[in-house]
Amino acid sequence: MRGTVFTETMLGTVRLDTETTERRVRLDLRAEADEVLRPHRTTRARLTGRVRIAGFADDPGAEGELEVSPIARRRIRYQLAFTGDGRRLVLDGWKSVTARRPLASMTVLPFTLYEGDARVGEGVLRFPAATRLVPFLLSFRFPRREDRAQHFPPRWDGTPGRTEVWYTTLTDPTTGTGIWLHHELTVPADGSDPFAHGWVAAFPRDGEVRHARFGSAPWTRPADGFAGDKVTATPGQLAGGAGEFRWELTERPQGPPLFTFPRWSWRRPLLPAAQMLPAARATYDGEFSYGEHSLTLSGAPGASARIYGHGNAHRWTWLHADLGGGDVLEIVAAVSTRPGLRRLPPLVFLRLRRGGRTWPRRAERSAVGWLGVGRFRAGFGLPQWTVTGRTALRRIHVEVDQPAERTLTLEYRDPDGARAVCRNSESADARIVLERWWGRWRPEASWVLDGTAHAEAGDR
The missing domain is CATH 2.40.128 (Lipocalin)
Incomplete structure (x- = not known):
């Protein structure tokens, strides 16, 4: 259809x-x-x-x-x-x-x-x-109809050594507070019982970043999403509590799903991991509270995403940027943990949805180029990191800034027992410049996000 x-x-x-x-x-x-x-x-x-x-x-x-x-x-x-x-x-x-x-x-x-x-x-x-x-x-396109609900049920098939994630990031338009809800199924590689866990965090414009964890709880094999320790994430609904945090949110998708990695890699999990967004753009309504703060969200912009694979990369960066006017940018840059592949430069998966069209046309283009030539590049580091790349007629430059006071550092374990550390900011800054070739490179569009970008840098 x-x-x-x-x-x-x-x-x-x-x-x-x-x-x-x-x-x-x-x-x-x-x-x-x-x-x-x-x-x-x-x-x-x-x-x-x-x-x-x-x-x-x-x-x-x-x-x-x-x-x-x-x-x-x-x-x-x-x-x-x-x-x-x-x-x-x-x-x-x-x-x-x-x-x-x-x-x-x-x-x-x-x-x-x-x-x-x-x-x-x-x-x-x-x-x-x-x-x-x-x-x-x-402008006319006739895309395949994607039912976002089909991407929420658990993917895990019983194989040991797997990680599955449901996460949501959003920004309260009234206070500028960034919100992060991370729900995860971890299946240990040693054959131990799978367990559900996760965390919630708030990134206020002015004030301390605060978070709380939930789980570990037995995995009950829910049919339509995540459930564990009285926290749920299902199509259109997010609810739960952890520590001082309480939330009950309704999600309203504003566009079709977006596959950051190649579409085939989500349907057939041949890569070490794959990520996609059932709701690349969405608005959120409801209540979110922590400590003395109580937020009533109305039309808060954000997105929900899914990850399935063997665990975290050796090193990685991630960006979600709502550019306004229906445009959105998603980036995942990663170095694999597999021997040999670890020596390669980061693979960059960049998807810019602008005016209803997604660039580059194929997700593989930014990661591998043409037979390895012309692939996009990532410069890792904190508090700043970058991604640059070009196709025949367009090029892009992305600068992300994660100030230390607006970045949360979390440690957790992969299915193989290895330690992983992510440094996340739901109130990061970003500058994006898109250029087009018209005999010479000329500006096509640019965006500056002040405290509304969602970004992460991590390693094992």
């Missing part, structure tokens, strides 16, 4: 009921449908994107629904919720498709603004076909 993904830009004006002049409007939207779009049928898609109204609104987290029914119902309807002037508004409009004026009816969107049930304005948006038609057509 395949779905449909495309992006669209519309420009126009709106007149608020309390004003006599018009304001300019721009919508940059991404539509995701769970089926292939067929014009003769009615297709519903999720809308996300950015709404800009001059001097009134600039909301990159707009969400809504699109109904595409140009033949069956002769309309294409948009309903989009966003925040403007501190108020929650809904844009409701539709293109009335007619055979008499096919171009105009497909490109003109009259709309009304509502606050609750009250009308607050009206306007007209137009699709600028002269400049946006080609990008619009090239």
Whole structure:
């Protein structure tokens, strides 16, 4: 089964009921449908994107629904919720498709603004076909439908010497506090009984990083995720307590899964380990408390990921960066523990999802290049580490800073009994520069994350 993904830009004006002049409007939207779009049928898609109204609104987290029914119902309807002037508004409009004026009816969107049930304005948006038609057509993708719930059940098949991880990282938009929930199944290599354990940590903007561990608890073989020591992680829900920490969170995915390693390595575990994100972008609502602090989360951005393998690498770094506007960057750079492979430079798996497209196109590209030539490079170290790389037409430079006062050091044991140490910061800084070749290297995009990057460096 395949779905449909495309992006669209519309420009126009709106007149608020309390004003006599018009304001300019721009919508940059991404539509995701769970089926292939067929014009003769009615297709519903999720809308996300950015709404800009001059001097009134600039909301990159707009969400809504699109109904595409140009033949069956002769309309294409948009309903989009966003925040403007501190108020929650809904844009409701539709293109009335007619055979008499096919171009105009497909490109003109009259709309009304509502606050609750009250009308607050009206306007007209137009699709600028002269400049946006080609990008619009090239944006269409028909990806395989991935049910994120299928990636949550335990992978362990009874083989000794395995590690399986469910982890979630997020940032409270109100206080800037970073949150880390790590759930792990460890299966000792010596044949001992498997056990569930993990930890929770908070990284406040100002103040001490605090954490607590839970487990070890017997592994009860849950069917839909992680469960141990009264802590659970299942599709859409995270709950539990450890030490001074208590949490009950609802997760709402904002996009399809992302495979950091090659997709085949998750389905067929031939590599020492593999990582993927069932929810590469998600929002979190609920309660999270520790000590004297109590956070009520609403729309907190974050992600959930999975790891399965033989244990930790010899050395590794990791970055998750929500870049805004639906864009996300995930990096894993690692040196294998296996003899011989340990002497090789780090393998870098870098996945940049931008505008609905993922670069590099194949996960293997950043790790091995072309027959070993052109692979991406990682510079390990703390408090700073880097990743650089290029393909034929693009290159990227990533600098990550994990300040000591915002980094938590944790020690634990791999299935083979070896000691592993991770140094994690859910409030790290990152600078990312993406360039494109146009006769010479020119800037294409750049991002600066101040305390909202999620990063880790570790070794055995």
